[in-house]
Amino acid sequence: MHPLLEMRGITKTFPGVRALDNVNLTVREGEIHALVGENGAGKSTLMKVLSGVYPHGTYEGEILLDGAPVAFRSIRDSEARGIIIIHQELALVPLLSIAENIFLGNECARGGVISWRETWARTEALLAKVGLDEAPQTPVDRLGVGKQQLVEIAKALSKRVRLLILDEPTAALSEADSEKLLDLLLELRAQGVTSIIISHKLNEVRRVADRVTVLRDGATVATHDARAETLTEDMIVRDMVGRPMENRYPPREERRAGEVLMEVRNWRVAHPEHAERIVVRDVSLRLRAGEVVGIAGLMGAGRTELAMSLFGESWGRKLAGEALIEGRPADISRVDRAIAAGLAYVTEDRKELGLVLEEPITFNVTLANLAGVSRRGVLSRREEARVAERYREAMAIRTPGVHQKVVNLSGGNQQKVVLSKWLFADPRVLILDEPTRGIDVGAKYEIYTIINRLAAEGRGILMISSEMPELLGMCDRIYVMCEGAIVGELSADEASQERIMSLIVKHRRQAA
Structure with missing residues (x-):
């Protein structure tokens, strides 16, 4: 040719x-x-x-x-x-x-x-x-x-x-x-x-x-x-x-799960426009301090809908259920209340929902916690730049400077800016929705390392991913979702792609 x-x-x-x-x-x-x-x-x-x-x-x-x-x-x-x-x-x-x-x-x-x-x-x-x-x-x-x-x-x-x-x-x-x-x-x-x-x-x-x-x-x-x-x-x-990567997932010290950070009981959500359509069906789950817990499922299983409904009820119409943070009922009915309760949500679509692309890194990193860079209600540009620089170093964001527009960063570096934004809000629980979608194998490894570090700090990580090897490589426990319901829970030792798929197939067969 x-x-x-x-x-x-x-x-x-x-x-x-x-x-x-x-x-x-x-x-x-x-x-x-x-x-x-x-x-x-x-x-x-x-x-x-x-x-x-x-x-x-x-x-x-x-x-x-x-x-x-x-x-x-x-x-x-x-x-x-x-x-x-x-x-x-x-x-x-x-x-x-x-x-x-x-x-x-x-x-x-x-x-x-x-x-x-x-x-x-x-x-x-x-x-x-x-x-x-x-x-x-x-x-x-x-x-x-x-x-x-x-x-x-x-x-x-x-x-x-x-x-x-x-x-x-x-x-x-x-x-x-x-x-x-x-x-x-x-x-x-x-x-x-x-x-x-x-x-x-x-x-x-x-x-x-x-x-x-x-x-x-x-x-x-x-x-x-x-x-x-x-x-x-x-x-x-x-x-x-530029180097061999024998392991796609970073080694982690043996985790010891602490107290229950977040508990969701009988969470039920309807479609925002079609009230008769139940999208999240009586979901109950627990997340402990220091744990990375996965949610597996096929497209349309309701994983993102569950995540968004928990984060300030930003999707759907909640019909029933309650959320507890550190054992106490939490008001997560609005996004600002969810943030105040200690939740953060890294969205599936970082460009559409996670970032303001035409604004610089400084603007994006501090967006979820403006009070942290303000004095008496007045935003301090100097403090904003100082905070952004701190996270640029901590997260190894590759950029000429913190005043660079986020639109000019690579996908992996954009994802690090999103994570920085939520970490500056100091959450106890992070919901990560497809945290490595559209980024390369090297940047994925860096994101995985950050997730492990956050768990080691005692935060709880709820991780949604369509890549089953990613869930198997990163998670201590995995909930399996199908058609809006939790259809199984597997420990890291029990979990495999075959076990996850068999739970989904079994549920569909019973529902037919």
């Missing part, structure tokens, strides 16, 4: 940071090429250079397409040559239909008049290619994230895509939806579509990639041919982090 794309000597700098340093990338026509590396390694920056988000002239080096130099000054330029990028945050308009989203800015029109018959017919053909049977008129906000991702790919196919770039395409998907998406990439490869996939899920990379390029600290480390050599996850990890 001849090279479809060559990127030679790409160097990109931002104020105080060299994001890309003489990066080289060659993608052959008709292959799936994986681009991997730790958060902040430069993967997304490189793809933004390629797609014209960072236009020609703002970087050094050259890009060749079919052997000829190209100079993309905008996304429109790159799309005109068949290079389509699908970002991690999907660019769909929720209230428009599938058809309207697919052809937005590229309408099927003659003389300025849209032909809806042609639009719907072409949409049906595109949806069939990506395996969707929804009507073209269906509003996008009625689709799950997995189907929205397929709509984005259908949109790319409508533009006669030659090179499809997917940035963390399965980060927010269930295992089943991830499998469908990967199967679709393989089908598109068979049809001649070349793809670049950025992913932290190395098992997925090994499954679909023909070749794998590893970036570290903004530079190209290696390119592996997965068809010519046996490529293991350990090999990729060693290239990514």
